[in-house]
Amino acid sequence: MQEYDIAIIGGGPVGMFAAFYAGLRDTKAVLIESMATLGGQVSALYPEKHIFDVAGFPNIKGRDLVEQLTQQMAKFPIEVLTHTTVSDVVKQDERFIITTNQSMIVAKSIIVATGKGAFEPRKMQIEGVEPLVGHGVHYFVPNPEQFRNHDIAIAGGGDSAVDMAVMLNEVANQTTIIHRREQFRAMEQSVKALNASDIDQATPRRVVQVMPTVSQKLEITLAHVKNPDDIQTIVVDDLIINYGFISENKTVLGWQAQPESVMQGMIVNQEMATNIPGYFVIGDANYYDGKNDLIAIGFGEAPAAINAAIRFFDPHRGGPGHSSAMSL
Ligand SMILES: Cc1cc2nc3c(=O)[nH]c(=O)nc-3n(C[C@H](O)[C@H](O)[C@H](O)COP(=O)(O)OP(=O)(O)OC[C@H]3O[C@@H](n4cnc5c(N)ncnc54)[C@H](O)[C@@H]3O)c2cc1C
Structure with missing residues (x-):
């Protein structure tokens, strides 16, 4: 010792x-x-x-x-x-x-x-997500390079989620940010950078299901917050959960x-x-x-x-x- x-x-x-x-x-x-x-x-x-x-x-x-x-x-x-x-x-x-x-x-x-x-990190409380941590689902981003040319989704709407989306969009192929409100709760400069980018904004939506696909991707089902029958599905390589700590x-x-x-x-x-x-x-x-x-x-x-x-x-x-x- x-x-x-x-x-x-x-x-x-x-x-x-x-x-x-x-x-x-x-x-x-x-x-x-x-x-x-x-x-x-x-x-x-x-x-x-x-x-x-x-x-x-x-x-x-x-x-x-x-x-x-x-x-x-x-x-x-x-x-x-x-x-x-x-x-x-x-x-x-x-x-x-x-x-x-x-x-x-x-x-x-x-x-x-x-x-x-x-x-x-505050966990995504959806059944089936925790076993996928390390297999496409992440709470931490130690090295942005791991997402180079990937299709990624970031769940969260605060400063850290918005900044992460903008930063990872530099290396990712396609980035989607998912937030349950219309407005992001981030600093004005960060929201400006987000709006000026080609990042897809899935709002006001919440994640209802995350499923692994046969091609080792993730299929994420998103429901509209006000109209749960309005469903959108995206397929990504990685889901980064950024709900704060x-x-x-x-x-x-x-x-x-x-x-x-x-x-x-x-x-x-x-x-x-x-x-x-x-x-x-x-x-x-x-x-x-x-x-x-x-x-x-x-x-x-x-x-x-x-x-x-x-x-x-x-x-x-x-x-x-x-x-x-x-x-x-
Ligand atoms: C939104 C916000 C804004 C703030 N703005 C200011 C400001 O402008 N000016 C200012 O002076 N202060 C500000 N503060 C307060 C300031 O951040 C805290 O006073 C400061 O962080 C305290 O530092 P600390 O090192 O004592 O504790 P913390 O910053 O809380 O760090 C404690 C660390 O200990 C680790 N830890 C806990 N338990 C264990 C364990 N069992 N084993 C191993 N590690 C453990 C935690 O993971 C954490 O990293 C702000 C706080 C908030 C929330």
Whole structure:
């Protein structure tokens, strides 16, 4: 089993900055994230929105903030585990034993940055769709090239679905976007780009059936929302479901190592320490008097927690110094 100085659980913006700072302080750290990509709420819920209250950036798109954090983290050899959900944490003999869906990890201290819970894609609630995931049906698009020259359909009408349709239309042969309303709930610029493209808009329609065909394609049956007898059928190579994400905090609440909490989060002191020695909580997951769930506040909490964690497992180590005094 790998042993780390610090395990950071949750790869949202706050966990990412904590991972960078753990590297800056020369610790052996791992960042564990349940989703395929880092960035937490920013990546999952508002990658195209502009953020105005992050220090040093007068205006930055969510997606670009995550990219900057990724570059900042890459300065140090921090291990990053995505697709990895922490299902249990136990404190045993001064070590934290972390169970994930991939492996067991041991750490001297943990920094929990799980926000309001693990994100997972909102599922298409139609019988027969889940077995087709990986066989033409997708919830994630790791590489647009996989759709080159394919006929594709995207189900969803928010920012992410519209942007994905426009982006994949660059490589796909034919793109159809399916949305249950006439109007898309995306930024004006995105809707403009959609309307200017040759993407077919199947609206207001909902998917009622997805069937594999003998030629390894998918036959999608679409019903008109106001007139269910008005049926349209399309045949595509791929269906990409983009209904947004849901977060669930049951997993974190089920861990055996549970610090004192209130409804808003796990209670921490000014060092972001809980009542369990070596167990720190930052970002939206913690609570103290006057707490606000903001990225800038989480960014301040991250170095406080890392420095306190180092004092916990290595009390004789000095620091922190100023990064401007380092040659990186
Ligand atoms: C629409 C919207 C707009 C916003 N706009 C702003 C804004 O303009 N300015 C601002 O400051 N804030 C804004 N916020 C709030 C901001 O996004 C949050 O405060 C911030 O994302 C918190 O970061 P975090 O890293 O603590 O948690 P999150 O971003 O929630 O990330 C937590 C991560 O932990 C992972 N995780 C959870 N459980 C587990 C587990 N068991 N195992 C492994 N991984 C796990 C999750 O998958 C997730 O990736 C906005 C929020 C929303 C929803």
